[in-house]
Amino acid sequence: MLTGVALAVVALLAFGVTGAATAYTKLQGNIESADITDLLGKDRPTPAAEPDPDDPNAGRALNILLMGSDDRSGENAEIGGEVEGMRSDTTILMHVSADRQRVELISIPRDTLVDIPACPRSDGTESRAQKGQFNAAFSIGAQSGQVSDAAVCTIKTVEANTGVFVDDFVVIDFAGFIRMVDALGGVPMCVPEKMEDAEAGLSLEAGSQTLDGSTALALARARKEVGDGSDTSRLVRQQQLLAAMVQSVQSKNLLTDVPELLQFLNAATSSITASPNLASITNLSGLAFSLRGTLGGNISFMTVPFAPAPTDRNRVVMTAEADVLWERVAADQPIVEPATPAAPTDPAAPADPAATDAPAAPAEPEPAPSKTPGKDPITADDVSTVCA
Incomplete structure (x- = not known):
């Protein structure tokens, strides 16, 4: 979705919309910028490359932590019911390759048992280092009441448990997500079976549906009350939803429909807190321009490999396969090994005497390997938005 937002920003600037300066100022003012560099400290993984001060995103891989905030104050209380404190049940590490050919989004289950380091807060307090459930890091940081402190503790926890340097972050809340989907005119999806969850306010019939923001x-x-009731199954549905949203953004004629473009941009940039690099419309547009050739088949979604925790079967732990995954991310290597091409035929090789002049029968196409949701990566092109 960040890619879609940024591409739309480029369109606004490139096409010289009437009143573009006013629109630019409004969009820039929508995003709350938070510089947390000092709070993150010096004890961090090594970044892939030092940023160019004139173009922070040029020629280097980027790791962006996306967090959904379950903050139930103000407008969000009307949506999810008022609850004290801040939580985050959705955290995704988005890796953008240095050559801008791949975007990989890796979900981290909230129930993952991890080491949570000591986390300094902007009010001068600091939490103690502890072991706990991954999503506790967001709540621990948020005890100051600042979403930026929640981001600090989550980033420190991700870096401590993966060895991956996080370059930037984005936090979006309930209201911002709803507005973004509604600005797209909804998201088409194939709902495989009837889904009901009273606590989440979900009631969906099976079949092809276009989901509005609230749904x-x-x-x-x-x-x-959906599926097996686990958080890891919920991550699969979230990945399918995000993949469908990518398809919607790419299929919309946002580049030429100025009113729709401005409506989408206004929705997409509201209710967002981001690091300064991504809070800058100029930097965001530069990143978007570099991603303009990225197709849906190169936008991948997966869940970090996990297994039930030995000490608590209701929690999970990252496996050895997860270690390999994080090493690949840190090295800017594809999260899935590319297929090995067939060996080329040597034209100088002697002909087979047993061969006849009859034309060879066309080879049967090999079926695409089946993918296990929640385990195997999927791409934006893998998700069908219309039921067969």
Whole structure:
């Protein structure tokens, strides 16, 4: 979705919309910028490359932590019910390759048992280092009441447990997500079976559906009464929803429909807190321009490999396969090994005497390997938005 937002920003600037300066100022003012560099400290993984001060995103891989905030104050209380404190049940590490040919989004289950380091907050307090459930890091940081402190503790926890340097972050809340989906005119999806979850406010019939913002949020939040009730199953539905949203953004004629473009941009940039690099419309547009050739088949979604925790079967732990995954991300290597091409035929090789002049029968196409949701990566092109 960040890619879609950025591409639309480029369109606004490139086409010289009437009143573009006013629109630019409004969009820039929508995003809350938070510089957390000092709070993150010096004890961090090594970044892939030092940023160019004139173009921070040029020629280097980027790791962007996307967090969904379950903050139930103000407008969000009307959506999810008022609850004290801040939580985050959705955290995705988005890796953008240095050659801008791949975007890989890796979901981290909230129930993953991890080491949570000591986390300094902007009010001068600091939490103690502890072991706990991954999503506790967001709540621990947020005890100051600042979403930026929640981001600090989550980033420190991700870096401590993966060895991957996080370059930037984005936090979006309930209201912002709803507005973004509604600005797209909804998200088409194939709903395989009837889904009901009273706590999330979800009621969906099976079949081809176009989800409005509130329904899409309910689907993203539903857990206890859908499927096996696990958070890891919910991550699969979230990935399918995000893949469908990518398809919607890429299929919309946002580049030429100025009113729709401005409506989408206004929705997409509201209710967002981001690191300064991504809070800058100029930097965001530069990143978008570099990603303009990235196709849906090169936008991948997966869940970090996990297994039930030995100490608590209701929690999970990252496996040895996860270690390999994070090493690949840190090295800017594809999260899935590319297929090995067939060996080329040597034209100088002697002909087979047993061969006849009859034309060879066309080879049967090999069926695409089946993918296990939640285990195997999927791409934006893998998700069908219309039921067969």
